[in-house]
Amino acid sequence: MTSADPTRGTYFITEDDLRALTGELLGAGTEVIAPVALDVCASPSAIASSACLRPGVKPIDIEYRALESAAQLNLGSGLPVLSLKQYFLPEYEALCCWRQHGTEIEIEAVPTEFAPRVVLAAKPCDSAALAVVDKVMNWDYADELWNGRREATTIVNLACPVVDESCFCTAVGTAPDDAKGADALLTPVEGGFLMEATTDKGRALVEAHAARFTAEEGAGGAGARGRQAAEERAAARARAAANLEIDAASVRDWIDTHFEDPLLAALGVRCNGCGACSSVCPTCHCFDIVDEEEGIGKGTRRRCWDTCQAPTFTLHASGHNPRDSQNPRYRQRINHKFAIYPLKFGEVLCTGCGRCTRVCHAGQDLVEILQAIDIAARRREAVSP
Amino acid sequence: MNIYQPQLALVTAVTEETPDTRTLRLELKDEALRNAFAFHAGQFGEYSVFGAGESTFCIASPPTRKGFIECSFKAVGKVTSALREVNVGDTVGFRGPYGNWFPVDDWKGKDVVFIAGGIGLAPVRCVIWNVLDRRDEFGDVTIVYGARSVVDLVYKRELQEWASRSDVRIVTTVDPGGQTDDWKGEVGYVTPVVEATAPQAQNAVAVLCGPPIVVKLTLPVLERLGFADDAIFTTLENRMKCGLGKCGRCNIGPVYVCKDGPVFTAAQLKELPAEY
Amino acid sequence: MSDTVTTEVPVYAGVAELRRIARELLDAGDVRVIIGWEHARRGARPVFITDAADADRLIFDARCVHNLVTYLNPRRDNVAELGKIGLVVKGCDAKAVAGLLREAQLTRDDVVLIGVRCGGVLEEAELPRAAPLGPENVAPRCFGCDNREPELVDHLLGESQPEPPRPLTTIDERVAALDAQPLEKRWAFWTEQFGRCVRCYACRQVCPLCVCERCVAEKSRPQWIEASPHPRGNLSWNITRALHLAGRCVDCGECERFCPVGIPLSLVNRKLQQIVAERYDYAVSDDPEHAAPIGDYRLDDKQEFIK
Numbered sequence: 001m002t003s004a005d006p007t008r009g010t011y012f013i014t015e016d017d018l019r020a021l022t023g024e025l026l027g028a029g030t031e032v033i034a035p036v037a038l039d040v041c042a043s044p045s046a047i048a049s050s051a052c053l054r055p056g057v058k059p060i061d062i063e064y065r066a067l068e069s070a071a072q073l074n075l076g077s078g079l080p081v082l083s084l085k086q087y088f089l090p091e092y093e094a095l096c097c098w099r100q101h102g103t104e105i106e107i108e109a110v111p112t113e114f115a116p117r118v119v120l121a122a123k124p125c126d127s128a129a130l131a132v133v134d135k136v137m138n139w140d141y142a143d144e145l146w147n148g149r150r151e152a153t154t155i156v157n158l159a160c161p162v163v164d165e166s167c168f169c170t171a172v173g174t175a176p177d178d179a180k181g182a183d184a185l186l187t188p189v190e191g192g193f194l195m196e197a198t199t200d201k202g203r204a205l206v207e208a209h210a211a212r213f214t215a216e217e218g219a220g221g222a223g224a225r226g227r228q229a230a231e232e233r234a235a236a237r238a239r240a241a242a243n244l245e246i247d248a249a250s251v252r253d254w255i256d257t258h259f260e261d262p263l264l265a266a267l268g269v270r271c272n273g274c275g276a277c278s279s280v281c282p283t284c285h286c287f288d289i290v291d292e293e294e295g296i297g298k299g300t301r302r303r304c305w306d307t308c309q310a311p312t313f314t315l316h317a318s319g320h321n322p323r324d325s326q327n328p329r330y331r332q333r334i335n336h337k338f339a340i341y342p343l344k345f346g347e348v349l350c351t352g353c354g355r356c357t358r359v360c361h362a363g364q365d366l367v368e369i370l371q372a373i374d375i376a377a378r379r380r381e382a383v384s385p
Numbered sequence: 386m387n388i389y390q391p392q393l394a395l396v397t398a399v400t401e402e403t404p405d406t407r408t409l410r411l412e413l414k415d416e417a418l419r420n421a422f423a424f425h426a427g428q429f430g431e432y433s434v435f436g437a438g439e440s441t442f443c444i445a446s447p448p449t450r451k452g453f454i455e456c457s458f459k460a461v462g463k464v465t466s467a468l469r470e471v472n473v474g475d476t477v478g479f480r481g482p483y484g485n486w487f488p489v490d491d492w493k494g495k496d497v498v499f500i501a502g503g504i505g506l507a508p509v510r511c512v513i514w515n516v517l518d519r520r521d522e523f524g525d526v527t528i529v530y531g532a533r534s535v536v537d538l539v540y541k542r543e544l545q546e547w548a549s550r551s552d553v554r555i556v557t558t559v560d561p562g563g564q565t566d567d568w569k570g571e572v573g574y575v576t577p578v579v580e581a582t583a584p585q586a587q588n589a590v591a592v593l594c595g596p597p598i599v600v601k602l603t604l605p606v607l608e609r610l611g612f613a614d615d616a617i618f619t620t621l622e623n624r625m626k627c628g629l630g631k632c633g634r635c636n637i638g639p640v641y642v643c644k645d646g647p648v649f650t651a652a653q654l655k656e657l658p659a660e661y
Numbered sequence: 662m663s664d665t666v667t668t669e670v671p672v673y674a675g676v677a678e679l680r681r682i683a684r685e686l687l688d689a690g691d692v693r694v695i696i697g698w699e700h701a702r703r704g705a706r707p708v709f710i711t712d713a714a715d716a717d718r719l720i721f722d723a724r725c726v727h728n729l730v731t732y733l734n735p736r737r738d739n740v741a742e743l744g745k746i747g748l749v750v751k752g753c754d755a756k757a758v759a760g761l762l763r764e765a766q767l768t769r770d771d772v773v774l775i776g777v778r779c780g781g782v783l784e785e786a787e788l789p790r791a792a793p794l795g796p797e798n799v800a801p802r803c804f805g806c807d808n809r810e811p812e813l814v815d816h817l818l819g820e821s822q823p824e825p826p827r828p829l830t831t832i833d834e835r836v837a838a839l840d841a842q843p844l845e846k847r848w849a850f851w852t853e854q855f856g857r858c859v860r861c862y863a864c865r866q867v868c869p870l871c872v873c874e875r876c877v878a879e880k881s882r883p884q885w886i887e888a889s890p891h892p893r894g895n896l897s898w899n900i901t902r903a904l905h906l907a908g909r910c911v912d913c914g915e916c917e918r919f920c921p922v923g924i925p926l927s928l929v930n931r932k933l934q935q936i937v938a939e940r941y942d943y944a945v946s947d948d949p950e951h952a953a954p955i956g957d958y959r960l961d962d963k964q965e966f967i968k
Contacts, residue, residue: 043853045850045854045923045925049925053829082922091860091890092889092891096391098435098436103474103475104476105478107390109386109387139630139644142388143631269743270708272731272866272867275862276863280921285631285633287626287627287633288626288632289439289626290887291433291436291438291439292887292888299435301439304860304890306634307861308633317461317462322660324738325742326739332660336636340638343639344639361726361867361915362706362707362727363701367702368702
């Protein structure tokens with residue numbers, strides 16, 4: 001067994017070695033973030049879960065967490081409830097702290113450099129979202145907090161078999177086996193995983209743990225394992241494509257030119273205007289900035305997640321609200337994701353993870369909405385070539 | 386230090402403009418930053434009272450006056466109410482300048498018509514002084530300013546100063562019922578007063594700021610007077626947080642008001658969804 | 662799912678009647694929109710029928726979990742602008758209508774209520790078809806329901822239904838299990854639950870009785886509740902939300918169902934219901950005349966909290 005040569009592209013690693021690698025990272029004090037299957041029935045929450053009484057049922061929550069041990073690393077196909085966004089744009093984070101002495105103010109800066117960390121088994125839709133949001137976070141002004149975390153993090157994706165019928169990554173320009181926004185991609189194969197390092201950070205990770213990898217026979221994965229990986233990845237892509245196929249460019253142009261169309265103008269009727277979709281969305285990045293006092297004369301200025309679905313998002317202090325009902329607010333969500341952002345930054349602000357649809361118990365269904373817009377866009381193209 | 390961390394600024398002067406509107410003069414505490422600070426007419430900043438938060442206003446002083454900036458605001462929300470409590474010698478936070486600006490340099494040789502309603506005079510004042518400080522470069526200068534009542538007129542001392550200049554034509558007006566016995570100006574809403582003032586549109590630009598309703602009603606009047614859509618400039622006042630094109634709050638249609646604005650021509654405004 | 666025995670599925674009778682009445686109300690112009698449930702790609706969901714020809718989209722089965730009364734909430738201006746509403750209600754939902762009437766958020770003539778006799782609903786609406794109700798899938802709140810045939814209605818459809826099955830554990834049992842824990846355990850439990858809160862306010866937005874024009878969470882002068890989803894802010898938000906619904910909550914469970922991070926809000930809601938029952942001998946009903954403790958003044962109210 002020869003160790004990996006990190007200048008070459010594809011490596012093989014067994015699950016045991018992957019866990020050993022995880023243990024090495026943790027042992028060296030590196031933070032490792034990965035999906036973890038939380039046993040609901042072993043947590044204080046068990047009291048609230050009737051499922052814990054059900055024979056043969058073991059309710060688990062999949063969440064991205066900082067690992068405490070390599071054994072926690074979950075290599076299953078489940079989609080974490082919250083996306084990876086929380087590790088780059090935390091639900092809340094300090095922008096600065098202040099302390100007042102009489103009329104004098106002292107500001108304490110927050111660090112913008114972060115210790116190196118590794119994300120393992122990230123969902124491709126989640127890493128792709130980071131690459132999409134990179135654009136706005138670097139539009140003329142660089143957001144050092146976002147960039148600092150991006151630079152400090154090496155992300156290893158795990159090719160996804162497609163979770164359910166609400167997945168549609170391939171419709172919005174990414175794929176269940178994409179390494180976009182990530183540094184390497186793992187694909188499950190017989191006996192372990194193929195690992196492709198796609199960036200210098202990914203190659204550095206392989207290099208630092210070269211003994212855990214073997215160089216894969218046949219460059220580009222032409223060997224038996226490579227063929228198996230390619231087949232499974234193609235099958236996953238086909239499953240995603242079967243859920244939804246749209247022409248994102250014509251959807252973009254249609255939305256851009258049909259702002260007042262009844263299809264867009266009345267989308268919000270069943271929407272409750274809760275921000276659950278934005279909270280779980282890997283690409284929603286809008287935030288609020290608030291001052292929070294911590295005792296007399298000191299406090300922290302923080303940013304926290306916000307949502308365009310809340311009436312207060314656009315409410316002026318005067319009481320004037322430019323988007324004063326849920327219909328324009330929901331249209332804004334669609335418009336921003338599928339027209340405004342693509343026109344401004346060249347990327348759809350959606351990676352098809354389907355979380356917004358799954359989390360919406362009012363039945364707002366992005367798959368259905370995109371399908372309807374796609375049909376409208378195609379119809380227009382048919383009548384005006 | 387990150388882009389959201391404010392600079393500290395010393396409050397060096399406070400002017401009570403009206404019962405609910407005041408102007409603060411601020412000087413950045415860091416000498417190097419203060420000396421290097423430059424901006425264009427129309428740009429804005431994020432002003433903060435620590436503990437209350439940040440609020441967005443245009444820089445109301447002209448870029449031709451160095452060493453300080455001024456902002457004028459009405460106390461309506463949490464931050465503006467806190468700013469209303471600050472005194473000379475207090476420290477506040479400032480981030481900026483942000484956003485685009487009025488293309489004043491392109492107006493050389495042209496007449497400039499300023500129209501403002503209420504606190505909308507703040508961004509216009511910046512341009513007025515910018516133009517008056519370079520008076521020779523421009524043609525006729527006309528100012529039409531209206532407020533709800535005499536007491537609500539802001540920059541009263543400057544209104545008098547402009548009125549006393551022979552190279553400025555100024556019309557001030559108050560809404561019907563808002564006049565006092567000794568009021569010498571017009572009585573009427575801004576829009577009809579603009580129509581009656583009838584500034585000529587040939588080789589002229591108009592700068593129009595005020596409450597959304599004033600802007601909405603006055604745009605067609607300017608059109609009737611012959612102002613082309615790309616010769617009418619206004620500012621949008623959408624709610625903002627970051628001012629840097631990140632937080633998403635001021636996005637309407639294809640623009641982020643904080644980065645693509647706040648200055649827009651009437652032609653650009655017509656292309657936008659009416660979400661401002 | 663394929664081996665589901667369809668005969669066991671409660672196909673609530675009255676669906677044909679529901680569609681007929683919806684058609685008639687729309688045709689006669691008595692209402693402009695019928696708000697009910699439909700079957701969509703992911704299962705049952707709310708539907709807004711404005712054209713009588715679409716009335717056949719209406720369904721009623723055990724997946725019709727949603728409390729549609731949230732759409733009568735006065736802050737839903739985009740729903741109000743559709744015109745007069747005909748609303749399909751289960752008994753639990755009718756209690757929320759009574760709540761709005763009680764608090765002068767609605768007048769009775771504003772809405773035509775189409776009641777459905779209910780034998781309980783599932784925990785989940787997003788199912789391809791209604792499953793037979795059993796201890797493992799029934800919405801726990803349905804157990805012991807005292808209003809399966811709403812009275813506050815203009816039409817009451819379907820036949821009397823059997824009582825919903827007893828869930829594996831009832832909400833009361835879970836509350837009791839929590840109550841039996843020492844303080845530190847209960848604190849650990851709620852700290853963990855509220856720690857997950859992302860402050861999306863889904864619980865508030867979907868609540869038919871969160872009617873405040875400006876929620877206390879949005880008030881900034883003074884800032885009652887910190888906006889950041891840190892433990893301190895989360896605790897004050899979640900406790901405030903629950904307290905504001907004490908004696909008002911109709912136990913429709915929508916806050917818990919919509920919570921994207923799965924906080925068991927029904928436990929805190931139920932606990933408050935128990936306290937209100939014990940203190941004021943009050944249970945929420947669909948009788949709008951039955952004043953809630955929060956809106957009622959009595960000389961014999963217990964006042965021992967003022968010391």
